[in-house]
Amino acid sequence: MSDITVDVAVIGAGPAGIAAGVGAKKAGAERVVIFERDWDLGGILQQCIHPGFGLHIFGEELTGPEYMHRWISKAREVGVEFLMNSMVFHMEDDGSFWIMNPSLGIKKVTPKSVVLAMGCRERPLGALGIPGTRPAGIYTAGTAQRLVNMEGYMPGNKVVILGSGDVGLIMARRMAWEGAVVLGVYEIMPWPGGLRRNIAQCLDDYGIPFHLEETVVEIHGKDRLEGVTVAKVDRNRKPIVGTERLVGCDTLLLAVGLIPENELSRMAGVAINPVTQGPYVNELLQTSKPNIFAAGNVVIVYDLVDWVSKEGERAGKNAALFAAGELKEPTRKIKILGGSNVRLYSPQWLSGQADATIYMRVAQPIEKRCKVIVEPGAYEKQLRYARPGEMSEVQIKAEYVQSLGDVAEILVDIREA
Structure with missing residues (x-):
């Protein structure tokens, strides 16, 4: 029984997983395979026939199937491989995993890096x-x-x-x-x-x-x-x-409510955030296991699928760089703390290797001008409002993180302006 050997393995063929495959191929990974337990591609968006997707990425309003068709076409164009009807039933500590497939039987997959993109489930x-x-x-x-x-x-x-x-x-x-x-x-x-x-x-x-x-x-x-x-x-x-x-x-x-689908993450020994119930990740979407990355609703439940795809593409790119030996293991780990009005946020720590986008959900709504605060330092972003049902975000430059010296923690909060 021969193993399946790949450069980057992606688990899940929803919006995060398909985008991760595209990102990995664009970053130079030779063999990228997406493993999906369903018989078709697209994840939850297969059943989302209403419009409202793609405004940020494609500049137009699409239905869920239309949105996924565009990403699937991108993936096929760049040479991403798909293995459908493949249930991942066990993960090893080193990131390798086992699948069941009706044609192939039981196979072990040995990747150089992995992207977890299993999405979330309903409460x-x-x-x-x-x-x-x-x-x-x-x-x-x-x-x-x-x-x-x-x-x-x-x-x-x-x-x-x-x-x-x-x-x-x-x-x-x-x-x-x-x-x-x-x-x-x-x-x-x-x-x-x-x-x-x-x-x-x-x-x-x-x-x-x-x-x-x-x-x-x-x-x-x-x-x-x-x-x-x-x-x-x-x-x-x-x-x-x-x-x-x-x-x-x-x-x-x-x-x-929705819960990140993280049985496989736990099986692989990835550290889980008890608040988000998703893996702890840094700005590279790297988990506590350097060769395992995670993106989309498996990390934190997003409000817009555009953000899921963007994070998936970024995770795929960084997984490809890691597989090629071009991504250094983090030497710094600056912990992000949420302020009194930040309930959920991702990532949870920074390495200073790349610019970061921090996505946040507030605990209490602020229906007037407010601001994102990043401390230490005078790092702010103005917002028109902040609501628990809608994610707020702030971009942090790698230079800012590198300038913090021996600082071990930074705080993010959203307050009235």
């Missing part, structure tokens, strides 16, 4: 601890999206959506298009979880009620969902007694 009902029965009719928003857009099935007719993540907002509109009655979107936080444009285009334009600081507290039904009890919550996100009301429905869609 299921079991993670929420909502009391009640477990009838049919409860789906994650992404599962419902696949059923409607790819399989041709309608999950139900009277729909409640819990959570205001972008997929949930988009599915509110999609279900309304298919003739379902969307009774409301319920969000436990005081602000939306998704992009404001999706609130306007998917809820406001269709008269779909949006309830902030309310959540589902009980599920009803034996064989099929018959309804849910909703209630208002206090500042501690606890239900307020006396505000409960029953909403009759046959379908509940969950849009309550």
Whole structure:
């Protein structure tokens, strides 16, 4: 049983993985192979038939399949290889891994460097601890999206959506298009979880009620969902007694957060950030294992796919340089700390080898002029606003990092201007 030997191996053929393959080939890697467990390329964007992708990279609004078609065409043009129906089921400490493929059987893949691009998964009902029965009719928003857009099935007719993540907002509109009655979107936080444009285009334009600081507290039904009890919550996100009301429905869609898919990362011994639940990475998208890189939603959940692709391309480029022996192992490790209003951010440390883009999500919205602060030093960027559902970013030059001398940590925060 011969091994598969490659220069750069990419795990996952979604927006981050395809872009990583392109970046690796453009940087000179001879053999780049993308391994995908599905039978087709494109990842989650196969089922995202709505427009809104590609505005930053291609300068026009594309559907998910259109967006991925362009990247797949790029990958084929530069000579990226694809191995579909290939489930990676085990990773070794050195970055090699094992796949199962119906034609090849079980094979070991030995790469010079690896890019992890497995994406993320939805938070299921079991993670929420909502009391009640477990009838049919409860789906994650992404599962419902696949059923409607790819399989041709309608999950139900009277729909409640819990959570205001972008997929949930988009599915509110999609279900309304298919003739379902969307009774409301319920969000436990005081602000939306998704992009404001999706609130306007998917809820406001269709008269779909949006309830902030309310959540589902009980599920009803034996064989099929018959309804849910909703209630208002206090500042501690606890239900307020006396505000409960029953909403009759046959379908509940969950849009309550995404989790980076990192079983393989843990298996490889890559250090995981307990806050983002993705690998710790530096500005090169390099993990704690120098030959293993990670990009896209496997690191931190992004709001725009354009950023996922940009980070994937950068990770692929750096993985190719490492495979060729042209990328030095980091000699510095300056830790990034999030300030009081920065909840999630990536990367988590800097080596000073390249310019860095730090992506951040705020803990509390600031609906007026604000600024990104990087300390030490007078490093600032002005923003019109900062919202938890939308990522903010700041670029840091390698020269700035190199000028810090013996400084071991820098702080990033977003504050009112």
